[in-house]
Amino acid sequence: MRLEPRAASSATATVVWPVAAIAATILISSVLVMIAGASPFTVFYLVFKGAAGSQFALVETLTRATPLIFTGLAVAVAFRARLWNIGAEAQLYLGAVMTVVLGTGAVALPSAGLIPLVMVAAMLTGALALLGPAILKTRFGVDEVVTTLLLNFIVLLFVSMLLEGVLKDPMGLGWPQSRRVVSEAQLPRLIQGKRLHFGFVLAIVSAIVVWVIMKKTVLGYEMRAVGHNAEAARFAGIPVNRVIVKTALLSGGLAALAGFSEVAGLKGNLTLDLSPGYGYTGIVVAMLALLNPLGVIAAAIFVAGIFVGADAMSRSANVPSYIADVMVATSLLTMVTAIMLMRYRVRWR
Amino acid sequence: MNEAIEILFTASFWVAAIRIASPLIFATMGELICERAGVLNLGIEGIMVAGAFTGWFTVYMGGDLWTGVFVAAMAGAMFGLLHGFLTVPLGLSQHVTGIGITLLATSLTYFTYRILLPEVTSPPKIEAFQPLAIPVLSDIPVLGPALFNQTPLTYLAYLTVAVVAFTLYRTPVGVAVRAVGENPSAVEAQGISVSAIRIGAVMAGSALMAIGGAFLTMSAFNSFFFEMINGRGWIAIALVVFGSWRPGKALIGAILFAAFDAYQVRLQQITGGVIPYQIFLMMPFVLSIVALVVVARRATYPKALMIPYQKGER
Numbered sequence: 001m002r003l004e005p006r007a008a009s010s011a012t013a014t015v016v017w018p019v020a021a022i023a024a025t026i027l028i029s030s031v032l033v034m035i036a037g038a039s040p041f042t043v044f045y046l047v048f049k050g051a052a053g054s055q056f057a058l059v060e061t062l063t064r065a066t067p068l069i070f071t072g073l074a075v076a077v078a079f080r081a082r083l084w085n086i087g088a089e090a091q092l093y094l095g096a097v098m099t100v101v102l103g104t105g106a107v108a109l110p111s112a113g114l115i116p117l118v119m120v121a122a123m124l125t126g127a128l129a130l131l132g133p134a135i136l137k138t139r140f141g142v143d144e145v146v147t148t149l150l151l152n153f154i155v156l157l158f159v160s161m162l163l164e165g166v167l168k169d170p171m172g173l174g175w176p177q178s179r180r181v182v183s184e185a186q187l188p189r190l191i192q193g194k195r196l197h198f199g200f201v202l203a204i205v206s207a208i209v210v211w212v213i214m215k216k217t218v219l220g221y222e223m224r225a226v227g228h229n230a231e232a233a234r235f236a237g238i239p240v241n242r243v244i245v246k247t248a249l250l251s252g253g254l255a256a257l258a259g260f261s262e263v264a265g266l267k268g269n270l271t272l273d274l275s276p277g278y279g280y281t282g283i284v285v286a287m288l289a290l291l292n293p294l295g296v297i298a299a300a301i302f303v304a305g306i307f308v309g310a311d312a313m314s315r316s317a318n319v320p321s322y323i324a325d326v327m328v329a330t331s332l333l334t335m336v337t338a339i340m341l342m343r344y345r346v347r348w349r
Numbered sequence: 350m351n352e353a354i355e356i357l358f359t360a361s362f363w364v365a366a367i368r369i370a371s372p373l374i375f376a377t378m379g380e381l382i383c384e385r386a387g388v389l390n391l392g393i394e395g396i397m398v399a400g401a402f403t404g405w406f407t408v409y410m411g412g413d414l415w416t417g418v419f420v421a422a423m424a425g426a427m428f429g430l431l432h433g434f435l436t437v438p439l440g441l442s443q444h445v446t447g448i449g450i451t452l453l454a455t456s457l458t459y460f461t462y463r464i465l466l467p468e469v470t471s472p473p474k475i476e477a478f479q480p481l482a483i484p485v486l487s488d489i490p491v492l493g494p495a496l497f498n499q500t501p502l503t504y505l506a507y508l509t510v511a512v513v514a515f516t517l518y519r520t521p522v523g524v525a526v527r528a529v530g531e532n533p534s535a536v537e538a539q540g541i542s543v544s545a546i547r548i549g550a551v552m553a554g555s556a557l558m559a560i561g562g563a564f565l566t567m568s569a570f571n572s573f574f575f576e577m578i579n580g581r582g583w584i585a586i587a588l589v590v591f592g593s594w595r596p597g598k599a600l601i602g603a604i605l606f607a608a609f610d611a612y613q614v615r616l617q618q619i620t621g622g623v624i625p626y627q628i629f630l631m632m633p634f635v636l637s638i639v640a641l642v643v644v645a646r647r648a649t650y651p652k653a654l655m656i657p658y659q660k661g662e663r
Contacts (some may be wrong), residue, residue, distance in 0.1 A: 001438050001544075002660050029597040036464050083368075084444050142645045143590070145391065145444060157634075161627035197600045283448055320463035325456030332449040333431075336441050 009341075017341045021334035029327045036262035036319045043317050047324075050312025055310070059073040063195045063266065064303035067092070067275065067299075069203035070258035071282025072289060072296040073210050078251040080128075080214065080291050081223040082230065086349030087133065088255035089279025090155035091126035095256025097159060098125040099263045100167060100178040100270045102183035111184045118185055119260055126256020126289065127157070127249040134248030138241040160272055169269065178270040187265035199261030204297060206254065211293040213250070222248055255279065283331045290339065304326055307312055356615045360440060361480035361494030363608075367503060368569060370607035372397075374506040375561030376521045376585035377592070377599045378513045379425075379554040383417040384589055385517065387530040387653040391447025393433045393558050394582030395454030396425050400559025402458045405566035405573045406465065408663040418502070418563055424557025426552045428454050433548035440657030451582075459575060478502050488494035502560075514596040526550050533658040543658045558582070580634065591644055594651060598629040602640070608637055 006013070014168075022238040030040035051061050071088040091145045109117065133151065136142040149347045160167075163176035173216030187198040222243045225233040258278055263270055267337035285303055310324030354361050376397060383390040390396075404421030408414055427448055435446045450560040466473070478500035517523035525546050528536045532639050533543045561581070588606060592599025613629040 003440060066365055079445075079466070086448065136384065136638075136645075140645045142640055143646070146583060146587050146590070146641060147638055150580070150587065150637050153580045153583075154631050155408045155633045157631045159629040164627075166548065180574060183376035200362045207403070280448070280452065283515055287445055312371060318467075320460050321462060322456050322460035326453065326460055329456050333435065333453065336445055336449070337439060339434065340439055 002347050003340075004347055006343060006345055011344050017338035018335070021331070021338035024132050024334045025327060025331045028330050029086070029323060031321075032323060032326060033319055036258065036323075038319050043313055043319055045325075046313035046317055047306065047309035049309070051309030057308065059191065059194045059196045061301060061305045061308045062200055063197070064308050065300040066197075066200045066203050066265070067169050067258040067262050067278045068285050068304055069200075069282055069297055071205060071278050072285030072300050073207060073217035073293055074251045074255035075260075075282045075286035076289060076291045076293060076296055077210060077214070077223070077254065077284060078247055080227050081244060081247040082227040083134065083137075083247050084143075084145045084250070085130060085133075085148055085251050085255075086145055086283065087130065087151050087279065088251075088282045089275060089277065090148070090152045091129045091255035092253045092259040092262075092275050093131045093155050093159050093171060094259065095126045096223035096259030096263045096274055096339070097162060097167070098122040098256070099260045102180040103264060105182050109184065112259035114184045114327050115187065115264070119257070120180035122256045122260035123253035125197035126252040126254075126259070129256070130248040130252030131245065134245050137246055146153070148232075156272070159270070163270065163272060166211050167270070169187050176272060180268045181264055185264055186268070187261065195266060197261070202257070202261060203300075206257065207293045210254070212248075214293060219243070219246060224301065258282075266339065281328065286329050287332055288335055353616060356601035356612060356619075358491065360491050362455050362611055362615060363491060364498070364609040365614075366604065367610040368607075369493050369610050370557040371499070371503045371563040372564040373588065373603040373607060374570065375509060375564060375586045375598060376558050376582060377556030378503055378509050378596060379561065380585050380589045381592070381594060381596060381599055382526065382554035382557070383418045383429075383551050383655055384405075384465060384519075385530045385594055385651055385657065386526045386547045387533065387552050387651055387658070388433065388547055389447060389555060389655050390429075390432060390435055390455060390558075391444060391586070392450030392555065393447075393585060394578055394580070395451030395458075396428045396555050396558045397423050397565075397578045397582050398560030399428060399454040399456050400562030401566045401577060402562075403559070403564050403600075404563030404574050405475060408477075408567065409473060412479055414476075414567060417567055418505075418560055421559045421563035425555040425557070425562075428559075429543040429555025430548065432555065433515060433551035434505055436657070437547045437551070442660065443655050448535055451580075462573065472572040474571045474643075475567070477566075478568040502564050502570045506558075506564075510538065510585045510600045517596065522653050527610060527651075529658070530653050534655055537658075537660060543660075558585075561585070567603045572655065574648055584633065584637050587641055590639075590648055591640045593644065593649065605629050606636065606640075609633065 050057055052058055073089045075085060081158045082178045098121045099118050102121055107114060131146040133144045136147055137144045163178060167178045169179040170178050190196045222238050225238055226240050226243045228242050262274055281303060285296055285299045288299035305325045306327050310321045314321035370510040376393060380390055380393055403424040404417040407417040407420040432450050435441045451537060480498050480500055483497040487493045517527060521600045525536060525541055529543050529546045535545050562578060564603045565577055588599055591602045610633050613632045617626055617629045
């Protein structure tokens with residue numbers, strides 16, 4: 001068996017393979033649902049209803065999509081330049097830490113000043129968190145996959161230390177949680193009485209800004225060139241290492257915005273369960289979006305819908321909500337396979 | 350201060366160090382085989398979760414302990430087959446596929462756990478492997494109990510290193526595995542299938558990773574917890590680099606690392622809460638990064654690592 005690049009992109013392949021990927025994901029999850037002793041039709045109907053069947057469901061899905069758009073963008077930007085940032089989880093938490101450091105009363109400013117200040121500070125923190133691995137990569141040749149993965153564990157322990165130490169809420173009844181951010185630092189709600197907050201708008205704007213950077217600026221061009229072929233890029237005079245560092249700063253900053261928006265927009269304070277793996281799920285979101293910043297919005301809403309829908313489903317049907325994680329992981333693997341089959345033709349010889 | 354040094358001369362410290370090293374030895378050998386064949390396997394973390402669960406569950410259902418180890422290895426090999434199929438003939442990104450395998454293996458395991466044990470609040474226990482003193486050898490002071498009064502799975506870990514080292518350097522299969530990681534077209538020219546060797550290596554390596562996971566539920570502890578692998582897979586990847594892709598060096602790395610880990614636990618007790626415990630828990634991860642930086646300059650990666658091979662392509 002061998003692969004041949006397709007000379008021209010085939011319209012049939014572009015349609016058939018992604019559809020096949022979705023079908024395969026549904027088929028595999030159906031088998032698991034049946035093993036759990038439920039009917040796939042009922043379960044998928046309940047997942048869909050829970051994700052998009054009512055105004056409440058839709059608002060919940062968009063709320064859940066917000067951090068995933070940020071981490072998805074962070075991964076998409078990094079992967080485009082072949083910087084394997086698997087540490088969005090760590091950058092998210094550090095962004096959240098900076099948000100509670102500045103947002104719980106340390107700085108007294110009106111909203112118009114405090115929110116941008118906290119946001120920029122959070123971004124810088126996340127950016128610095130990825131700067132370390134980026135420099136280790138460019139200066140010492142240390143693989144960033146392993147360093148960013150290991151940093152996730154270090155940062156989570158660091159946050160735990162802060163929450164039991166200097167950042168601990170004295171009124172928190174002993175729970176490891178931070179104090180709540182002051183009202184001037186809180187992001188407004190988009191709909192009165194609903195959980196959807198201004199962070200969602202920020203996420204959409206970020207996606208558009210990242211799209212412009214990637215498509216219309218020199219940096220975007222350089223990032224794509226480095227990702228396509230670092231050697232050729234170097235030969236063409238592109239400062240590869242500097243581009244990698246800039247990519248890292250952008251990616252880390254975007255991931256940190258997820259932490260900022262979750263704390264300032266939704267939760268109000270920092271706890272150790274702020275993120276149920278949004279950093280890792282961001283990898284799936286970015287891949288489903290084919291690393292396209294605008295596609296990240298759709299992919300994040302789709303993935304968020306699966307999680308929100310599965311949560312609702314598991315309350316009524318007797319199927320564990322982990323089915324959502326299985327579906328998301330399966331869709332990642334089937335989709336990367338589909339993308340490959342869109343670009344290459346398989347020859348059996 | 351003396352107290353901190355005396356720890357190093359107690360038998361219990363070295364017993365703990367070897368126990369902590371055992372799952373890492375399996376996992377590191379597994380990753381080493383994959384990478385020697387040119388395939389990075391980031392599925393390791395999830396494969397260890399799957400191995401920990403399947404091995405434990407087999408015994409919980411009344412299976413023999415060694416049957417449990419075998420089932421865990423098979424589960425690992427299946428995920429290895431999937432990773433191998435996606436990254437070798439299809440040539441997908443080894444990074445993305447590996448992360449996908451980790452997410453899939455972890456979520457499938459948790460899903461299965463919830464289905465098979467829906468009512469449990471505290472994880473059920475099994476009768477795990479017990480320490481087995483090897484006569485004479487275990488009587489050597491300090492080193493005896495540390496090396497030769499462990500569970501049979503730890504002895505299997507020693508044996509694994511010897512078998513992996515012997516196979517890689519002294520058998521035709523090992524030569525082929527190393528060659529597909531260095532110069533695959535030369536192997537193809539010999540009439541050997543690069544794909545078959547690579548997929549086989551990834552399956553064998555993944556089986557070892559799963560046994561490493563099973564060590565935790567069947568030897569170190571006696572039940573299955575969520576999050577119990579806790580980054581050990583990622584540490585194994587760092588240990589492979591630290592060991593320059595050589596089984597012997599990787600073994601020494603794993604033992605040094607585990608000794609450090611056992612030491613920080615004891616140091617934590619001596620310092621008595623002056624330093625936050627999280628600092629101690631961070632140490633293994635920090636140490637892994639430091640180790641990577643130290644060896645990075647002279648690391649000699651297998652030349653074809655992460656490069657998909659297509660027949661007839663240069």
